[in-house]
Amino acid sequence: MIRKIIVSFLYLFALSSFVSAKGFFPKEELMSLGVYYYPEHWSPNQWERDIKNITDHGFEFIHMAEFAWAQLEPIEGQYDFKWLDKVIELADKNGLKVILGTPTPCPPVWLSQKHSDIYIKDAHYQRKEHGTRANMSLSNPIVLSYTKKIVEAMAKRYGRNKTIMGWQIDNEPEAKEDYSEASQVAFRLWLKEKYSKVDALNEAWGTAFWSQLYSAFDEVNIHNATNVGWWGANPIALLDFKRFTADTQAAFLDFQAEVLREYIDKTQFITTNYVAKGNGTDPRRSTKMDFASFTAYPNYGSANLGDLGFRLGDYSVLMYANDYYKLIDGITGVMELQPGQVNWANHNSLLQPGIVRMWLWHCFAGGSSYACTYRYRQVLYGAEQYHHGIVSTDGVNLSQGGKEYAQVIKEINQLRKEYSSKSEMPEILQKRKAAIMWSFDNLWSLERQKQTSQWDTWKHMQGYQSILHSLGAPVDIISVEDDFTDYPFLIVPAYEMVDEALVQKWKDYVSQGGNLIISTRTGAKDVNAHLWESNLSGIMNELIGGKVQTFDMLSAGKSGQVIMNGKTYQWSSWGDQVIANSTSDILARYNDQFYKGDACIISQSIDKGKVWYIGVESLEGLLERDILKRAFAYNDVPVENYPEGVFVMYRDGFMVAVNYSSKVYELAYDGKYLLGEKVLKPAGVSVWKSN
16 A cells, blocks of 8 residues: 655655554553643643642543644744743642644644745645644655754653653644645656656546546646546546645655654554544554544434434444454554533533443544543634533532543542453353454545445445444454454445455455355456456355346335345345355345346355355345344354444453433343443443443
8 A cells, every 4th residue: 555645745754664553552550541731722820730630530631732833832932831831840749641742734824824835725725824723734844854954843842851752743634635736746756656657547447538638647636526526527536645645644644753763762552533534534544653542422423323323422432443443453542532512513412411421431432542531621712612511610620521521530430449450351252353444545435436325335234333332242343454354244334345365355354164144246346446347246156156136216205115034125325236156045136126136145164164145225224134133143143232322342351331212211231330330321431340
């Protein structure tokens, strides 16, 4: 995978040896709790009171400085660290550790006045301006030069400070489309790096279509779907622009990491806080940080359940983050978790009492080594006035969310006494272990050519993820580079672009005894996003035991029928018509439309394992659920039947149950509960030892 931005634009630094990521957070501490603090927003005579109160509430670290470039460098080349020194001294005095953020999201006004071209240009070629955050052109060498200076200055001052536990690079990195002059130049160099020759680019992009042919890389401009229209845009050129933009963001993070690494102590970690479900970034493209963190604001989304859902949040946010981020480097944590109301969502209702506590325990269950909340004090001015904090506007009294953080801190301390390093995942959970294969390249490609307004790639993937959790399976989200063999079950939902190497890797996995469940649209294109010349399923035919003859989609509001084992299911958004080989079993057929009787789900055995191809997306996920249950039953693996929104997960010798649904759920465990009880109410938490 290419993830290098223009080498000539970057300063290269020697990379010193990494400390093992797991060494930063001792396992016996389970999960450390911290909070964002912004001393620049408050009178210095309140700092000591605030820091002492943070300690008294039980927090173990504070997070500072990621938006403070103007305070740290008020005049070009003149640094003011005295205020930050003071707060770090207060933290050390009170037994708190510190995470420092590099302040690159918000350049100071003097920088923009001196270099007005540091900002990105949007799709209308309008240059952004000073006054917000995350709007610099990351391809611009001027931006990289000034970034190096401020990061280096901070690293030199605090890189050996024992109070500093780690660094967060930038803030919520967002791969924003940039049509500026610097980005145009960088994109052409990126294309040269990828394709070497312009003929290869022409072939990959299919420039024979509509006379788009290029004779030199210098003729290429970033394809702008806004200007040429959605339908007229070259989908493969736009996919490469997505890849370039993600690579640019990743390179900017790695660039800062290498600057830091030259000066900081090995005990200080380097991370960043990706938005949980992504915003154009691909965390796997960055390779120089110690691990990836995530930001989670579960109060928005489409998976809010029942009458109380608007107060309970979207379970899919933390479900995804828990299963995805820890696999990148073996460790993760939530760097921002909302403590109450925010001010930017479609609705900003008061949260159900207990839900902040439940989110924290969901993060714990998912493997987070730390949980940090944004923010300690509710700011009195600026764009986030109505964003709740751990304390209210008076800076002293705990908010509802603050009370729940304080409660979880006490509960974590209680569980630390119960922790045993000898604990192991129960055997039944080992047998249920499942992986979902996921790729942002495929997401970007599918979302560009959905073919129907009903198609939602995120929803399709997370439908399978939710089913697996409801069956009580431990779930990881993996990539093509990962080892499949640790998972008895591998689910591949809508993995559109494949090559021979990947298909062979799947075959090998199945031959060795793996269970491979493949969903519709998988393998429909090669890695250049071209359709196959042979047929719609191309090089997938031998693996799935058949071929996709054609596909259909129904209009919104209309549904068709699929029948399996005498049971009828409804579908609408996508349905493949599959011709099965003689080696395959037909598990489900269409039960109406002019192709009634055609197959849509087939399976076949390959040596020791089995493959299922699910060529249809059902309306409620009931068909997919029954196929997954069938796959587990085929392997004599019993499963659970948790309702949607109820999660029961294993972590370090503990079982943790949380309830996002609006209904009471009764757990099956009859033993002693360390926290909670058998009856799990909405926003409820129950914890017990696994053995």
